[in-house]
Amino acid sequence: MLDLASFDWTAMLPFVAIGFAAQLVDGALGMAFGVVCNVLLVAVLGLPPARSSANIHIVEVFTTAASGLSHALARNIDRKLFLRLL
Numbered sequence: 001m002l003d004l005a006s007f008d009w010t011a012m013l014p015f016v017a018i019g020f021a022a023q024l025v026d027g028a029l030g031m032a033f034g035v036v037c038n039v040l041l042v043a044v045l046g047l048p049p050a051r052s053s054a055n056i057h058i059v060e061v062f063t064t065a066a067s068g069l070s071h072a073l074a075r076n077i078d079r080k081l082f083l084r085l086l
Helices: 009-029 033-043 049-073 079-085
Strands: none
Touching: 009 033, 033 049
16 A cells, blocks of 8 residues: 655656646647657656556546546537447
8 A cells, every 4th residue: 555654755756847848748739748758758767668658658548538527527529429439
């Protein structure tokens, strides 16, 4: 079990900074979150490429879910198309 009291939160700061930078690019261009994150995680932090790719895919699952929920709450979904795609 993860003990949050003894967790080193400062170790998370580089990952948060990289995610923030990648999200700035993604928000401006509408793409390239994975590319920017991967380059920075591998080149700056020295993570192995496979681990970097796995981390990015995990993060994208949660950000995509948050985006989908946001669109659903704003009723910004074409339900007929959604059901056809589903």
